[in-house]
Amino acid sequence: MKRIPVALFLLVVMAGLASAQCGTVATSLTSGNGQNGTMFNVVNISASTVVVTGFDQNWFTTGTSDMEIYTKSGTWSGFENSSAAWTLVGSAAAVAHPVINTYVPVPIAAAVPIGAGATQAFYITTTLVGTGNTVAYTTGTNHIGTVIGTDGVLNVLCGPGKAYPFGASFGLPTAGRLWNGRVTYSCGGTPTYQTNSAGASFDVNGNQSNGFAPAITTGCAGSPITVNIASTALGNGYEILTSLAPLVPAGGGALVTGNGQIVNVDLADPSTGFLWGLTFPPFPSPFGVSSPVAIPLGLPPAPVLTAQFVILDGSHPDGFRLAQGFELHAIAGASVNGPATDDSSLTVNLGVAPLCGVPSIPFFGVNYTQMHVISNGRVMFSGATGNTTFTPTVAQALTDQPFVGAWCDLNPAGVPAGTITITTPAPDQVQVNYNAVVYFGTATPNTFSINFNATTGAITIQNINGFGAGVANMFLGISQGNLGATDAGATPFAIGGPSVTGNGTTDMIYNFGVQGPALGGGANNITFTPSGAGYTWTGS
Numbered sequence: 001m002k003r004i005p006v007a008l009f010l011l012v013v014m015a016g017l018a019s020a021q022c023g024t025v026a027t028s029l030t031s032g033n034g035q036n037g038t039m040f041n042v043v044n045i046s047a048s049t050v051v052v053t054g055f056d057q058n059w060f061t062t063g064t065s066d067m068e069i070y071t072k073s074g075t076w077s078g079f080e081n082s083s084a085a086w087t088l089v090g091s092a093a094a095v096a097h098p099v100i101n102t103y104v105p106v107p108i109a110a111a112v113p114i115g116a117g118a119t120q121a122f123y124i125t126t127t128l129v130g131t132g133n134t135v136a137y138t139t140g141t142n143h144i145g146t147v148i149g150t151d152g153v154l155n156v157l158c159g160p161g162k163a164y165p166f167g168a169s170f171g172l173p174t175a176g177r178l179w180n181g182r183v184t185y186s187c188g189g190t191p192t193y194q195t196n197s198a199g200a201s202f203d204v205n206g207n208q209s210n211g212f213a214p215a216i217t218t219g220c221a222g223s224p225i226t227v228n229i230a231s232t233a234l235g236n237g238y239e240i241l242t243s244l245a246p247l248v249p250a251g252g253g254a255l256v257t258g259n260g261q262i263v264n265v266d267l268a269d270p271s272t273g274f275l276w277g278l279t280f281p282p283f284p285s286p287f288g289v290s291s292p293v294a295i296p297l298g299l300p301p302a303p304v305l306t307a308q309f310v311i312l313d314g315s316h317p318d319g320f321r322l323a324q325g326f327e328l329h330a331i332a333g334a335s336v337n338g339p340a341t342d343d344s345s346l347t348v349n350l351g352v353a354p355l356c357g358v359p360s361i362p363f364f365g366v367n368y369t370q371m372h373v374i375s376n377g378r379v380m381f382s383g384a385t386g387n388t389t390f391t392p393t394v395a396q397a398l399t400d401q402p403f404v405g406a407w408c409d410l411n412p413a414g415v416p417a418g419t420i421t422i423t424t425p426a427p428d429q430v431q432v433n434y435n436a437v438v439y440f441g442t443a444t445p446n447t448f449s450i451n452f453n454a455t456t457g458a459i460t461i462q463n464i465n466g467f468g469a470g471v472a473n474m475f476l477g478i479s480q481g482n483l484g485a486t487d488a489g490a491t492p493f494a495i496g497g498p499s500v501t502g503n504g505t506t507d508m509i510y511n512f513g514v515q516g517p518a519l520g521g522g523a524n525n526i527t528f529t530p531s532g533a534g535y536t537w538t539g540s
Contacts, residue, residue, distance in 0.1 A: 026182040027149035027156055029101050031136040034060025036164035037125025038137050039076040040179045041157040044114040051186045051212055052112040056103035058180035060136040064094045065126040069108050076121035076159050083166045103182050111212040125164050137161055140176030148178045163341040192249035194262040194324050201230040202309035202323035209324045214247045218329040220356030231311050237280030238311040245269035247306050247325045259317045264325035265308045283311055304329055331356060338420030339375040342411040345386035346373045348422055357424040362457045363402055364480045365533060373432055375412050378405030379450055392475035394512060402481040404459055405450050408474040408515050414438040428455040444468035457530040465524045470515025477510025478528050493521035497538030505534035
């Protein structure tokens with residue numbers, strides 16, 4: 001069996017392959033309006049691929065802001081509220097914007113290719129929940145989809161303004177918000193990351209490098225991942241480079257062979273090594289050819305785990321072929337920002353990064369893999385999105401989607417601003433936290449949580465004493481809604497239980513009246529515990 005000498009890896013030379021800046025396309029600085037962020041399309045009207053490398057931003061206010069940039073292939077239209085459709089390009093903290101009505105560079109590096117004739121959507125946003133007008137744009141008139149900047153290579157098309165993160169849209173359906181900024185791009189599109197081919201292919205969960213950005217997979221710790229490995233050079237010796245350091249690009253630490261293959265695993269890092277100890281067993285043993293291998297993803301001993309497949313192949317000028325490198329991030333769970341504007345809804349997918357741990361929540365006997373978090377104090381299930389109606393009524397509770405919470409007119413973007421977060425306080429729990437969210441039109445804060453225990457099925461509205469004294473109505477409780485709810489009348493909650501309301505199956509369990517802790521009847525927490533087809537309740 002042939003073995004590749006270690007020297008072959010040590011004799012390759014670094015090559016700075018970053019392509020030169022080619023152009024910048026600008027839009028107007030007329031401003032006059034702004035929001036947390038804005039979406040827009042960039043269309044490549046040239047005959048060659050270009051790579052978007054960065055942005056400048058006009059600002060509506062001065063100060064500092066934490067920023068994020070997202071992108072997706074194709075248009076933003078129809079995906080403006082779908083976080084799952086977008087990929088994070090990068091983020092930056094405390095970006096200074098000391099002046100307005102000028103282009104300020106955004107310190108987030110990009111490497112987003114756009115093929116000839118293709119459309120790529122971008123979303124530039126700040127994370128200052130509740131503060132609103134920071135990223136500058138101009139209010140449009142029938143501008144959605146029109147060209148607002150061009151240099152003969154790229155067209156920038158008008159889109160909507162957005163509340164962070166994927167909240168309310170501004171300028172739809174036709175008016176539009178004209179982004180104020182500049183797009184910088186490179187021509188030629190010389191790759192800086194190795195890509196897969198039939199001769200050597202390696203990926204996790206199907207994620208592929210496009211040559212300009214690494215193949216990164218983020219997964220929930222303990223959940224399975226699928227490793228795909230393939231090659232047409234059957235029987236040839238192979239190895240897998242592994243490392244606990246992030247992948248590096250050409251021109252940024254990667255090694256490049258004389259024939260243009262890129263070793264993106266960081267060979268200079270002390271954690272880097274060969275999986276089989278440079279023994280080069282014949283491929284496909286032991287992985288199999290193009291056979292997915294499900295591996296439970298544990299937390300690696302470093303923030304990332306990277307790997308790259310190499311197989312001996314005398315038909316290649318280098319004597320071997322490289323597959324792409326992939327970068328694997330395992331997370332145990334994270335906090336997700338909820339809706340940030342008045343009368344808004346955010347759909348949260350369960351059991352997937354970044355909200356790991358709980359794949360589904362049982363609610364009236366149905367396991368739901370997503371939930372709709374509403375700014376007005378409740379969590380809803382079923383349907384494509386939640387109902388953001390701000391005036392609670394018993395009649396509406398019978399016909400809405402199933403929900404639980406303290407339904408009333410809350411405004412996270414009020415003064416002072418509050419926040420809504422979704423967390424995983426335990427491996428089998430999901431919790432929606434309303435943190436100092438004021439009643440609409442007041443400065444009265446409310447701090448409470450809705451906790452879901454996926455193991456027991458129990459749901460608890462926590463910290464009722466954190467309700468402020470209000471003047472409008474609140475619906476405190478749980479309803480099966482349009483999937484079969486009936487009404488036996490309001491329940492005078494109190495400390496004690498378990499208690500049964502009405503028929504104990506389809507009847508809503510709720511108290512209704514003026515906003516405030518009195519609706520809890522002295523209880524600080526109300527827990528709804530599954531019992532047959534319905535729930536019992538306990539006050540504590």
